[in-house]
Amino acid sequence: MSVDFEIKDKYDISDLILIVRVLRAPDGCPWDREQTHESIKKNFIEETYEVIEAINKENPDMLKEELGDVLLQVALHAQMESEKGTFDFNDIANDIVKKLVIRHPHVFGDDIAKNEEEALSSWEKAKAKSKGTKLQSESMLSVPRELPALMRAQKIQHKAAKVGFDWNDVQGAFDKLDEEINELKIALDHGVKSEIEDEFGDVLFSCVNISRFLKVDSEEALTSATDKFLERFKIVEMLANENGVDMKNSSIEELDALWDRAKKIKKCD
DSSP states (O other): OOOSOOOOSSOOHHHHHHHHHHHTSTTSOHHHHHOOHHHHHHHHHHHHHHHHHHHHTTOHHHHHHHHHHHHHHHHHHHHHHHHHTSOOHHHHHHHHHHHHHHHOHHHHSSOOOOSHHHHHHHHHHHHHHHHTOOSHHHHHHTSOTTSOHHHHHHHHHHHHHHTTOSOSSHHHHHHHHHHHHHHHHHHHHHTOHHHHHHHHHHHHHHHHHHHHHTTOOHHHHHHHHHHHHHHHHHHHHHHHHHTTOOGGGSOHHHHHHHHHHHHHHHHHO
16 A cells, blocks of 8 residues: 655654644554544643653653654644644644744833743733733633642642732741641541542642742652652662561551661662
8 A cells, every 4th residue: 555655864844744644544544543632632641741751851862752742642633623624733833823922022022021030921911911811710710620730729829829819928828738737637537528538638739839939849849759759668678578577467667667767778879
C-alpha cells in the first residue's frame, strides 16, 4: 500500500500536519482513524507530564522527544476538527498569535512594563479586558477544575488575594489551619464519612494557603515530600532485611526506630 507522504531526511511542522492527515485517512492507520478527542484526552495529560519529567531531569534530548509527543497530540486534535470543517492547525496558530499580541500591550501597545511583576500585571489586565471579566469570581471560575487539586487551590487563592480576600500575614493562615484540624477531629468523633472528607479538604486547602504565603509551590512541595518518603522507605526496607526484621509483624515502635535510622543515613548522603 502506498500513501501520499514523502520520506525525507528532515521534516518540519507542515510534514507533521500532513502525516497526521494521512494516518487518519480511509487508507491510513485503523487505530489513528478511530480516535476521538475523548479517547485520547488522557494521552495528552500523560505526554505533558513526561515533558515535566524531562525538564526535571534536565535532559534536552528527552525534552525534544516529549515536546514532539505533545505536539502530535495538538496535531491530532486539530485534524479531527479539520475533518468536521470547524478549524485546523493554522487556525490554532492564528488564534494564539492574536492572543499573544493582545495580552502583551507592554510590547505591542502603549503600556510600559519595567520588570516581571509589571509585565504580569499588564497581562492580567489585558486578559480581563479581552474576556470581559468584571467579577473576580468569574476569573476564579475560569481556573479549570481538571487541574491537579493543589495547583487549582493555589491559583484560586491567589486570585482571591488580588482583591484583598486574604490574611494579613502567614500567622493568620497558620491559625486557620489549627482551626480546621480541630474541626476535622470533631468530624472524626462524629464518624460521618462525608463530614470527615469535607473537613479534611479544608485542612488541605489551609495548607495550600500557608504554602502561598511562604512562596512555595504546593504541588512541587508534595511531590518532593513523596520522593523523600520513598527514598527513606527504601532504606527502611534495606535495614529490615539486613537485621532480619519482618516489617509486617513488627510493632510501630520498631518500624519508627528503623525510620529514624533511615533519616540519619539519608542526611549523611
